[in-house]
Amino acid sequence: MKKFLLSFLLFFTCVTLAFSQNVAVTGKVTDQKDGSALPGVTVSVKGSPSIGTQTDINGKYTLSVPTGKVLVFKYIGYKDLEQTVTGSVLNAVLETDAKVLNEVVVVGYGTQSRRALTGSVSKIKGSDIENIPVPSLESAIQGRSPGVYIQAQNGKLGQGIQVRIRGASSVSAGNQPLYVVDGLPITVDDFSSNGASTNPLVDLNQNDIESIDILKDASAAAIYGSRASNGVVLVTTKKGKAGDTKITYNQYYGFSKPTGERKFLNSEQYVTLLREAGAAGGYSTNSIEARLKRYAAGSDNYKTYDVNTDWQNEITQHAPVQNYNLVLSGGTDKTKFYISGTYNDQKGYLIGNALNQYSLRTNISNQANKWLEIGANLSVSRTKNFRLSNDDQFSTPEQIVALSPITPVIDPRTGLLSGVLDASTGNPNTNFPVYYNPLINSQNAYYNTIDFRNLGNAFAQVKFSNSLSFRSEVGVDILNSSEDSYAGSATARNSGTSNGVGFNSSVTATNFNTNNFLQYIQNFGKSSINAVGGMSYQRQQNDLNSISGDQFPSDAYKKLISSADITGASSTSTAYSLLSYFARANYAFDDKYLLSVSGRVDGSSRFGTNNRYGFFPAGSVGWVVSQENFMKNQTLISELKLRASYGITGNSEIGNFPSRGLFSAFGYAGVAGSRPTQLPNPNLKWETSATSDIGLDIGFFGGRLSGQFDVYLKKTKDLLLNVQVPATSGFTTITQNLGKLQNKGLEIQVDSKNLVGKVTWSTSVNFSVNRNKITDLKGQVITGSGDAVNRAVEGQPLGVFYTVEFAGADPANGDALYYKNTDLGNGQRDRTTTNDYNQATPVVVGNPNPDFIAGLNNTVTYAGFDFSFLLQQVHGDDIYNGAGQYMSVGFNNGADNQTIDQLKAWKNPGDITNVPQARLFGGNGVNPSSRYLESGSYVRLKNIILGYNFSKGLLSKLKLRSLRVYAQATNLITWTKYSGWDPELNSDAFSGNITQNYDFYAAPQAKTITFGINVGF
Amino acid sequence: MKKTKYLILALSTFALLYNSGCQKQLDIKPQNAVESSVALKTSKDVEGVLIGAYTAAALRGLYGGRFQSTTDFLADDGDFAYFGTFSDYTELNNKAITINNGFVEGVWNTGYNAIGVCNTVLANLNLVDPVKKARVEGEAKFLRGMIYFDLARVFGKAWNDGAPASNLAVPIVLTPTTAIADIQNVKRNTVAEVYAQAIADLQVAETNLTTDKSTYASSGAASAILARIYLTQEKYDLAEAEATKIIGSGTYSLVEHFSDEFQVKEQATRVFNTSEDIFAIQISNQSGYNALNEVYASSAFAGREETYLFGQFFDRFEAGDDRVNEVTDDSFTSKFNNAFGNVVVIRLAEIYLIRAEARIFKSSPDLAGAAADINVVRKRALLDNTTAATAAELLDAVKYERHAELTFEGFQLFDLKRYKGTTYSVDGDGNHLDAFPWNSPKLIFPIPKRERDANPQLTQNEGYQ
Helix, strand or coil, rough: CCHHHHHHHHHHHHHHHHHCEEEEEEEEEEECCCEHHHCCCCCCCCCEEEEEECCCCCCCEECCCCCCEEEEEECCCEEEEEEECCCCCEEEEEEECCCCCCCCEEEEEEEHHHCCCCCCCEEEEEEHHHHCCCHHHHHCCCCCCCCCCEEEECCCHHHHHHEEEECCCCCCCCCEEEECCEEEECCCCCCCCCCCCCHHHCCCCCEEEEEEEECCHHHHHHHHHHHHCEEEEEEECCCCCEEEEEEEEEEEEEHHHHEECECCCCCHHHHHHHHHHHHHHHCCCCHHHHHHHHCCCCCCHHHHHCCCHHHHCCCEEECEEEEEEEEEEEEEEEEEEEEEEEEEEECCEEEEEEEEEEEEEEEEEEEEEEEEEEEEEEEEEEEEECCCCCCCCCCHHHHHHHHCCCCCEEEEECCCCCCCEECCCCCCCCCCCCCCCCCHHHHHEEEEEEEEEEEEEEEEEEEEECCCEEEEEEEEEEEEEEEEEEEEEHHHHHCCCCCCCCEEEEEEEEEEEEEEEEEEEEECCEEEEEEEEEEEEEEEEEEEEEEEECCCCCCCCCCHHCEEEEEEEEEEEEEEEEEEEEEEEEEEEECEEEEEEEEEEEECCCCCCCCCCEEEEEEEEEHHHHHHHHHHHCCCCEEEEEEEEEEEEEEEECCCCCCCCCCEEECCCCCCEEEEECCCCCCCEEEEEEEEEEEEEEEEHHCCEEEEEEEEEEEEEEEEEEEEECCCHHCCCCEECCCCEEEEEEEEEEEEEEEECCCEEEEEEEEEEEEEEEEECCCCECCCCCCCCCEEECCCCCCCCECEEEEEEECCCCCCEEECCCCCCCCECCCCCCCCHCCCCCCCEEEECCCCCEEEEEEHHHEEEEEEEEEEEEEEEEEEEEEEHHCCCCCCCCCCCHHHHHHHHHCCCCCCCCCCCCCCCCCCCCCCHHEEEEEEEEEEEEEEEEEEEECCCHHHHHHCCEEEEEEEEEEECCEEECCCCCCCCCCCCCCCCCCCCCCCCCCCEEEEEEEEEECCC | CCHHHHHHHHHHHHHHHHHHHHHHHHHCCCCCCHHHHHHCHHHHHHHHHHHHHHHHHHCCCCCCCCCHHHHHHHHCCCCCCECCHHHHHHHHCCCCCCCCHHHHHHHHHHHHHHHHHHHHHHCCCHCCCCHHHHHHHHHHHHHHHHHHHHHHHHCCCCCCCCCCCCCCCCCCCCCCCHHHHCCCCCCCCEEEHHHHHHHHHHHHHHCCCCCCCCCCCCCHHHHHHHHHHHHHHHCCCHHHHHHHHHHHHHCCCCCCHHHCCCCCCCCCCCCCCCEEEEEEECCCCCCCCCHHHHHHHCHHHHHCEEEEEEEEEECCCCCCCHHHHHCCECCCCCCCCCCCEEEEEEEEEHHHHHHHHHHHHHCCCCCCHHHHHHHHHHHHHHCCCCCCCHHHHHHHHHHHHHHHCCCCCCCCCHHHHHHHEEEEEECCCCCCEEEEEECCCCHHHCCCHHHHHCCCCCCCCCCCC
């Protein structure tokens, strides 16, 4: 590889020398706004348009021209500029034309002006998400872009986040977008071992981000081929600019709290209802009183409700967040640099949860000579996450709500946390409190994940001529993630061993990538062409080691060297590679008619030998109506563009070896054996999505009001399905390309500058609708994890809640009733009810996918003050409380404390209620049903900021360049009818493609308030 | 333009060169598992898959414990109550199994997975060294035969319930699936056919394997399952003969104290087999999972502490029976107090009781022999010799011993059916609610819904349609 690059460079060195013969006027064209280079600017001699050229990728041009002539600089989205030639150097600074959409968007392997764009791309500026105290960038972009639905799992720090661009396009393969940072597709694998996923994007410092561009339709994304179906998120990091070195210091401090609380029974209510449930469940008074006494730490004080513990209070802690960021950037015309260092220290509001991170980024570039530019973008970071057990563990803080309010936090018999010590045995309690007390974990166990991450990308760009250049990028993303945990002897009831248990693992993910491509920009009269073509190769290997052991001398010994019994050790390795060729050509005629075609050939190690390569083409057209003569005479519409695109993309995120027949090794009594674990499928290939998109960009009043509208239809076929096969074959599932689904939707983005001048006020609204529908699963029903209430069912959106329909409590006897819903064959269902769960037919009772999502952002500035707020809305989704069968079931499934709605339980014949009779261990209404389903709609004040920028006058006295102070709040207010903790959730123990909006003791999101200062020197 | 030509030429050359290098890069071999094309090349490979068959049979869904526990939960009439959160167990205990019951599905899926591994071994016997061939075949057929027998008796009607020749059990599959095209929608075979297949397999195992004590399958283990089958089929002479082979071999002996049979907490577990064990699933903290510990043990012993014993359980024991003390720990059984202990599938005490029962009913009854066998078991339990004399009394004595001796070890459902008894669902205090006679359809597992969705050829059992 290296040799290849070297030869390439040498070869082009010779060619380039031949180019530089003319005596010429040279110069550079830059953007007045920020001094950045403008490539593709037409430079011609006034009066003789045949003498002309255009700027190269660095904004530079060379043109042979007699002195005294006037040069005209023209560029889409900018005002024309005329300048007289006076010497051999003529630089030009172009001013943006407010009348047109002039944003520059990053597309795969290049950039494009919004004006010339025919695909669907959403851009989020780095400045919008700076200093927002969320653990990762996805949370920061939530609500800011149409068609991008982002759902955090829960309020634990650094946990996985679900991102769906234009809906889920797969049932069993990945549904997360491809993330590309400065041209390098980064590692996004989850390496967590504790059953809850972590998010590798946490390692990216969001203050270093210049922009995030989201490629949504096939025209924009197909250049990423077999990985583009879920959309592509292009992250561009900040670069230095020529000029004085700027030093910027940012600091913020704040604290967070949970967004919500669930209401549970107090002592009196608990004792009363449990007695009632005990009697109804056929338990003698003695056994119930004995049970109550046990939960009350052996005291009779439960009878007088002396102890009334609110366990939810016990799991929160003071949760400060602090962030320090120092940036140095600047450079000369030749060399530019951006250096940034950040320290972030965040405590979660959940006891024991914290994240601290330091990171350093250096981006440098150097114009080595006229034809060669080299540079590197490097970042290193270290992130330590003090983690918690997954939502399905007795030891996760939120499961503390199952404990009885009559149980004291401190057991008066021992003076220790309830559950730590049973005085009669000298060991931890085994049946007190009712379940393991998660607080014991916070004092006696830890689970820490440390990520070291190097993200590096070096590039060289060779200019052959003003039109043609070659760029080579070589990048590596090395992620080392290690986990270290110890659970002490006091956790025996939960960990299963009484002398401590330790676990340690380390994974090294080495991801190598190179992109090599030619860029060609040329104008011919009224035509202009912008083309790119090249190849890319990527290989990722993950090597993992892990070890676990128990039997430690005491809790003072926590590392596995002290373990007397190593219970498990393992090393694994997995890899994939991708070899690709890609090309794209954009053609514009007279700035009115736009055409773009692209294609990519992807070869992947993941797929069957019969289908190793795939081709992913896309095309799009645009018509800039506002450039037509008939539009010139009106002033209302300043910009009008129609767009249409169609293309094919793929999805290959299904693990590395799904096409191979596999045997795996298993040990038996110390002897190794093997057995077949997977059947071969040499025909296996990527899932294919065909996406059509029709868009309209419109601007009014010289750009004061602008809008982008898109409608799309994404049809996915060859779904990779874990197809259920008869177990009599020895296998239960095989991976096959079967099935189809589709997403169709509408996206609207409207931006308005309501007020300009002394007071500015701008509003940005986005609104999107996506309708997902599984069109063919070959008759299969695929269930999600958890209670399997989330299903993939033909004719329904992915993940619908498919279960028995609850019909309330039988007024006669308090039994849970269900609608039979037997299909009567005439399109009707039997609406009579039954108390026999098995008699009721499961039906679709809800949908975890929202009807629409929306965002509203307002920014007001006045005399140094700036104020902005972002409202985010998710509407029409349902949430299933998987823990309802324990916490909202009238003790029918155990003595877990109950939610207060259980006070409405049926008591006497004739009672009309939706809550069946409380019967201890009675199983009445326990089974999954629509009883546990609720609306998940919410509106959230996602972000609100009030800032003040000190005046220039004061700054010059202080010898500062800039000074800003601000106060900010994230998730400050949430409006929802959901009775749970927070409506934005996906249980970290169960979430997946199918299992969505499944609540299972999911900790609520954090509400964070911060105060910050930015100083520029 | 000339330059561009050169450029294109050069680029394509490099692209070609690079391409040919990278083509190979797309051939990445899996490291954590091996491809089937290289998995079965030598005798050692096939012997490895035989070990794999034990690991498959040892999974928690089958002999790792849930075969035993699901059937005991279904048969229980109030010896214990389940206060846990696995609705699968609650359904079984209430005799109200749903077609989605995960543990029932687990028995089916795990059983057929293990059968598939056995079939892989048997289809590749040609690779095995000639001197090892008989043993490898025998062990694979032991596992396959035992699993078919057990699947037939939980998914089909009992042998003594109607006509085994027409009652449906489970499909018989004797060849491995190696390609997608091999997958077939098989139909259920009859109870008689599946029993016949099991007997055929076990007879090969009995012949091919030695009578030496082994961690793996042995001739004695095959004889033991044959004895179980013949007892179920009421072929008492054959059952007695098989039992006598085992007892007469002298390979096995009862441990001195009843409690010695059951591993205590944190006892060293690797290859821990008592003198009494005939076949046990080998579990260690390195491999395997003891699902009986999970469901029965108290949390002090790493169990889920969800299965509480009622007074009825204790009341069933005769005064002075050592077993009641030895197997209980407060309100829990202490049989499975080692989370990494082996799961014993066959032990000698059962064989004495099989022979006792066979001797009572065989063509020329041997009541004295039956009493002698019963007394062997009673003696170890520190009880006096049985006073039973008549066939009926002796049968009651066998029933008592089987309960006292084998409780929680996966025998109750099959004993209930053989003895044509009645069981009951119970309330939270152990009081009887509804009665379920031995031949109630509720005491037969449903064919799992998942399996019937994947294979429409499978008919459902009565009461689950």
